[in-house]
Amino acid sequence: MHDYVSSHPEQVRLLKWTQMEPQPADPDPDDPVRLSTARKIEKVRAAQQAGDLDPSWNPSDILIFVSQLAMSPVGRDAVVAAVDRLFPPADRSSDPAT
Secondary structure, eight states: OHHHHHHOHHHHHHHHHHHHSOOOSSOOTTOHHHHHHHHHHHHHHHHHHTTSSOTTSOHHHHHHHHHHHHTSSSOHHHHHHHHHHHSOOHHHHTOTTO
16 A cells, blocks of 8 residues: 555545545445445454454554555555554464564
8 A cells, every 4th residue: 555655646635635525424325435445444354353463453443544654654664564563463462572
């Protein structure tokens, strides 16, 4: 995600612009953005169930954090390190040595 955002800054500007728009009181259930977000949340949830991510986090929160980190103007290595520390695999999250 960070690589895409870095090479397509115009997409980030468009996303930021749409986030400033008022949201409808009754959102369209077939809205492509809502459907895409729901698919991503389900992938995060599946990773949690598979033991790849700590299940104590809300999948929506993970998606928000990772998305925001990926859109930050820091280097890719910093984003990867931050995501790895915030969301270690489930088997490492309870290990006091990590």
